[in-house]
Amino acid sequence: MEYDFRKIEKKWQSYWYEHQTFKAVEDPSRPKYYVLDMFPYPSGAGLHVGHPLGYIASDIYSRYKRLCGFNVLHPMGYDAFGLPAEQYAIQTGQHPAVTTEKNIARYREQLDRIGFSYDWSREVRTCDPAYYKWTQWAFLKMFDSYYDNRLQKARPVSELVDSFSRTGTRDIDAACTKELSFTAGQWNSMTDREKSDILMNYRIAYQGETSVNWCPKLGTVLANDEVKEGYSVRGGYPVEQKKMTQWQLRVSAYAARLLDDLEDLAWTDSLKDMQRNWIGRSQGAEMVFKAYNGDLEYDMHIFTTRADTVFGVTFMVLAPESEWVEKLTSPEQESAVAEYLNEVKKRTERERLAETKKVTGVFSGSYAVNPLTGNRVPVWISEYVLAGYGTGAIMAVPAHDSRDYAFARRFNLPIIPLIEGCDVSESSFDAKEGIMCNSGFLDGMTVKEAIPAAIDYVEKHGIGHRKINYRLRDAIFSRQRYWGEPFPIYYKEGIPTPLPSSELPLQLPEVDKYLPTESGEPPLARAADWTYGGWPLEKSTMPGFAGSSAYYLRYMDPHNDSALVSRGADEYWRNVDLYIGGTEHATGHLIYSRFWNKFLYDLGYVCEKEPFKKLINQGMIQGRSNFVYRIINTNKFVSYGLKDGYDTTEIHVDVNIVHNDRLDIDAFRKWMPDFADAEFILENGEYICGYATEKMSKSMFNVVNPDMICDTYGADTLRLYEMFLGPLEQSKPWDTKGIDGVHRFLKRLWRLFYGKDGLAVTDGKPLPAELKTLHKLIGKARTDIENFSFNTTVSAFMIAVNELYDLKCSKRAILEPLIILLSPFAPHISEELWEALGHKESISFASFPEYDERYVVEDSCTYAVSFNGKTRFTVDLPKDMSREAVESEVRSLDQTMKYVGDGNIVKIIVVPGKIVNIVVK
C-alpha cells in the first residue's frame, strides 16, 4: 500500500472539522495554555510559503502541549481593516468589505490545507461590527480616563473633574499635554467648552494639535512606526511634517511601566532592546536659564543628562518649531530668523535626514544667563534641536557634545574644555570619564561623581530638578481614511462628545466613493447622514493598530455581546503563553498592545498586566529568484555559464518553470507571448538560470505557493520541510530542492508500517536496541520542542526511522509511541497510522510518551582525572563499571601512580551519563 498523502490529508482535515477536534472549552480541571499567532492581513495575493512558517511552529507547539495534557487555546482570525483593500476600492469602486471577504475565503482555504489545529469557532475579524464594537468601547474608556502619576494608573475623568471643582489643579499630578494651573473658583466659572478644552489636556484618548506625519499621496496622517526614512511603510510615498489637530493616545504616560515590565517577559534580548530604545529613557535634570530679549525676562527650561557640564555652556539653542523662538527673537534679528525658519520649513523630512551633516542655524538676538557662572551666552536657533523632545531647547556644551561642537565650529562660538587633559582641538570629548576642571565646585571630581553633585546643587538652589525624559511619543490615532473603525464621537456645539455606549457599534456608513471630498475632508464626509442627534460625527477613522491591540482578549470570549471578555474567561485564559510573529511589529503593535492591556488592567477589565508572556520571532522566508539573460536587441537567451560573452539584460523568470536552476524551455515559451519564439544558447543541452535571494513577491516571479507544495508533496511534507529548513528565528531563502529528503522520510516511515501485503505491525517484545532508539528520540523531542528547536527534532525523527528501518523493527510497542511523537509535526499521516493500529479516537487525545533514561545508557564514558584541583588527563572506560572499579583502574595507570604515590587520595565524582571526574586531593 502506497503512502497516498492526498487522500489521507483530505480525510483527516474533514475528520477534524466534523468532530470539532480542536474546539477549546474552559475547563478548570486542566491547566490552560494559550498559543497565538499574529493574525494576518488578508491581502489579495494570498499566502506564499513564507507566511505559514510561524503558524506551523505554533501549531506544532499547540499539538505538543495538548498531548502533554494542557487545555490549549489556539485561535486564528484576520486583521482585516487596512490600506490595501481601500486603495483597491478607490481604483475599482468595489466595496472594501467585498474584497476583504473574498481574500479571507482564499486565506482560509490555504490555511486549511496545511492542517492547522485552530479552533475556528473563535475566529475574529477586526472589520466585523460585533468585533469593533469593543475597539470603540475601549476608545471611549480611554476618552473617559486620565493618568494619575502618583498612583501610576488610569483613573476616571470624573474623579479629575471632582478634584478640579474642589481644589483646582492643586492636588493633581496627572499626565498631560501641557502643565496647567488654576483654582477651583476658576474651574467652576468656566464654560462647557473651556472645561472640555482643559480636560482634553488630560484624557488618555485626546484631541490635540501636533506636528504629524502627513502623507499627501495616501491623504492621511501616519504614526511614527508607519514611517521609515521619510517614506510611508505602506506604499512607499513621501511623508511630510504638518501641524494638525488629531486624536491621540497618551501612550507616553505608560512609558515607565512599559519599560520596567519588559524585565519579566520571555522575549529575545534584541526585541526588548528595540522597545527600550523606542521608549528611550534618559535620566537627567531640567534646569532654568533666565533669558533676555532686550529688557524682557523669561524663564527658559532646558533638559540635560550632563548637568556636570554647565560650566562649559557657551550658547543655547532652540528648535525652530519651539514656542521660544517668537519670544526670544530680537527686532534686529527678525528678518534673519524669519528667513531661516522659512528655509527649514521648505525642506522635506527626507532632505533633512539626508543632510544631517550640514550645520545650519541663526542667532536669535537674545542672551541667556548661566545660572551657575552668571555668564551671558547667546541664544541660537537650529534644526539640530528637536521640538518634540525635552523642552525643545538645550544648553550647548561644545567641548563635550559632538553636535554642539560642530555648531560652535561652524559659527565660531567658544569651546571650554571641562575635563583634565582632554583634547578638543579636533573633536569634542563625549565620553563620561575623567577629572573635572574649569568647573568651580566640581573641580577634582570624576564625571560620575560630578553629575549627581551638580544636580544636587541645582536642586538646592532652586535652579532645577531631577527629571527622567522618555523618547516615546503619544500615538496619533486618527486616519483620514474610510476602511477603519469610526470614532464613537460626535460634536455637540463643537464639543467632542462620546456616543452613549448603547449606540455601539457605530457602523461604517456607505459612501459613493472612497476618496476624500473635494474640500479635503475624509471619505466619511461623503456619507449621506453622518450625524448623531443632529450633530456631526467624527469623520476620521481609527488606524490599523486599533483593531489588533486587544484581539488576543477577544479570542478568550469571542461571542460575548456584553463585554470584551467575561471575567470568567479572562481569569481562566489570562494571557498569551506563547506568541509567534515577525519582528516588524516590535515598535508598533507590540507597544500598542502592551499599552492597551495595561490600560484595561488599570480599569480592572483584565487580570494580567502583560499580554504576551513568551514571544518568538520567526525569521522571514525570502524568495530565491531565477534569471534568464536576453541578448540586447534580440529575442535570444544565453545560458548562465556563457552569458559573459554577450551583452545581456537580466530578466526575472517564474521560478515555477525552473527546476534545479534548469529552465523548462517549452513552459518558458508559453509563459509570456513575447517569448513564444525565443531562441536559446544552451550549455550541455540545457538552459541554466542565474539566481539571487530577494524578498518573495509577485513582481520578482519567485513566489512559491503552499498549495502547490501540498499538491505535489502533501501538507505533512510542507510542515516538516519548513521546520527542517533551519532555526525558526533565522531568515532563510526558500529552496524547494531539499524537500525530497523529508518526503522520502515520510514514505520510509510509511513502509515501516506497511509492507507489500498491507499492515505489517507485530506485537512482539521490543529489543534493547529498538527501545534505545525510541527513548533517545523521546528525550531529544521533549527538550528540543520545549526549546523550539524544531529543525533538530525533525533530524532526530529521521535518524530514529533510519535506525528502526535498519533493525527491521515492526513492533507496535515501538511504532505506536513513535507516531504520537511525530503527530505534532505531521498530523495527517500520524492520524492515519494511528487509526490503522486500531484506535478509534484522534491521536491528539493520546499522551506524549514518557522518557526512560534506563534504555539509553552509553556504553562508555570519559573520566577526567584531577590532581591538586586541576584536571590532568582523561580516560575512556566502560560505562557500567562500579566506582571502585574505576578507581582501581585509574590507580593502575602509570600516570596516576605518580600522583597517588605522593599520598594523594583519588576522589571520583559521578555525573550520570556524562563525564566522571576523578579528583585527586
Add this chain to the structure above:
RNA sequence: GCGGAUGUGGUGAAAUGGUAGACACGCCACUUUGAGGGGGUGGUGGGCGUAAGCCUGUGCGAGUUCGACUCUCGCCAUCCGCACCA
C-alpha cells in the same frame, strides 16, 4: 555613531567545554528494475597516499583549560534595529 545578532563543507545546517561537520540536499560509484524524477548499498571538508594511515581544518589574533566551534579579551566582515533624543 549607539544597540543587538551572526560568522562551521559545494548548499541548508548539527554539536551540556569532551571523536567537528550529525541529519538532509547535491554529487560520484555500484545495485534492483522493462524503464524511471522509484527502492537499496557505499563514498563525499581540504592535502598527501593504492591502502592502512598521516597532516590540516569552525572569520582573524591572543588568552583560560588536560581539552575550545563553544568561555574571556581585541580586531575584521555581514545582517537587523535606532539614529541630530541634549
